[in-house]
Amino acid sequence: MRAFVLPSFGATPELVTVADPDxxxxxxxIAVAACGLNHADLLMIDGKYQEKxxxxxxxxxxxxxxxxxxxASVDSLKVGDRVAAFPGTGGLADLCCVPAARCVPLPGGMSDVDAAAFQIAYGTSHLALVHRAALQEGETLLVLGAAGGVGLTAVELGARLGARVIAAAxxxxxxxxxxxxxxxxVLDSDAPDLKDRLKAMGGVNVVYDAVGDPQFSAALRACRPGARVLVIGFAAGAVPQIPANYLLVKNITVHGLYWGGYLxxxxxxxxxxxxxxxALHEAGxxxxxxxxxxxxxxxxxxxxLLRTRRSTGKVVITP
Incomplete structure (x- = not known):
């Protein structure tokens, strides 16, 4: 089969022919119909991902x-079932092997492309906004990197939860x-006065940040008392340093969210x-x-496309 292989950290991945996995x-x-790309793939190539x-x-x-x-011992699925799965690695190939426990049967109306774009992006935003930040109806949610793979899902889910959503891109x-x-x-994230513009809009209750500094620092200083800040990733490359005294004075809580870590x-x-x-997708x-x-x-x-931030939403590869 064909596989897109990384031979060593920092090297250029190559499309090669390898033996079919058992x-x-x-x-x-799984015969792979679609594979979603993620910023984490870039970190893995560079040897900077949290799991090596x-x-x-x-x-x-x-x-x-x-x-x-x-x-052996798989009785929850059968040959011919359409599934979405999170293998972690191995998806950019004609075939991949995945623990059955990581497979989700697909609703009949869901395309393979939609399914490959779904799990990490929507899963990250759902856990972040609902499970960690407990976003409430009527609160103001700021999404940094709002047109990216996870950011766009945060905008969509935040609006569904009844929040006032400010998107920065x-x-x-x-x-x-x-x-x-x-x-x-919406706010252009390249504007030099992001903090002041956010304050003029009344400040924010929840920050969803997949970008990192300098946008993180601007958003932190526009937080209302009791705000929650969600650290999702660092697409801009700069990891912010958080001033603990600012968290204390304004009673701000910072949550880290690594979706795959929940496994x-x-x-x-x-x-x-x-x-x-x-279920939400199946209901339209x-x-x-x-x-x-x-x-x-x-x-x-x-x-x-991901590295240069020229894509919006997701990029999907279809073997």
Whole structure:
């Protein structure tokens, strides 16, 4: 089969031919129809991801496709089932093997592309806004990086939860996409007076930050007393340093959110969250935004779109 392989950290991934993977006990083999790209793939290439797998690896964290083989002791799925799955690695290939426990049967009306764009982006925002920040109806939610893979889902879910959503993104085109996803107000993140503009809008109750500094620092200083700040990622490359005295004076809480980490310490929380999200999608309540769909041969181009922040929503590779 074909696989998009990273031979060593910092190297250029290559599309190569490798042996088909065999499912181990408790695993299934999936014929990959679509694989969603994530900023974490870039961190993994650079050796900066929080989990460092043994190399070489096939990249690709989330997939959708059809079960083609069952490993020993698998009775929850059958050959021919359409599923979404979170393998963590291995998705940018014709076939991948995944623990059956990480597979979610797909609703009949959900496309493979939508499913591959769904789990990490919507899962991250749902856990962040509902489980960690407890976003309430009528509160003001600021989403930084609002047109990105996770940011756009935060805008959509925040609006569904009844919050007043302020979306910050770069450029008029991205701001229009955020507005179409449900943002009530939009701000160009390149503006030098982001903090002052947010304060003039009344400040914020919840900050959803997938970008990092300098936007994080501006947003922190526009927080209302009792605000909650969600640290999702650092797409801009700069990890913010948080002044603890500011948190104390304004009673601000900062939450870190690593979606995949829940598999290790509270998988039932993640499972319940995904069940709620798939039900919302089936009812027509969620609309994944995919700006680029590319074949496996162009996986490198897809990653470059993420690295240069030229995509909106998700980039999906379709082997």
């Amino acid at each position: 499912p181990g006990p408790g695993e299934v083999q 797998p043994q190399l070489p690896i096939t990249l690709g964290m989330e997939v959708a496709g059809t079960v083609t083989r069952l490993g 770069r450029g008029a085109d991205k701001l229009e996409i955020a507005r179409n996803a449900g943002a009530h107000e 290790g310490f509270a998988p039932e929380v993640l499972t319940r969250s995904l069940a709620d999200l798939f 309540g969620l609309h994944p935004h995919v700006s680029h769909r590319l074949p496996l041969e162009q996986a490198a181009d897809g990653l470059e």
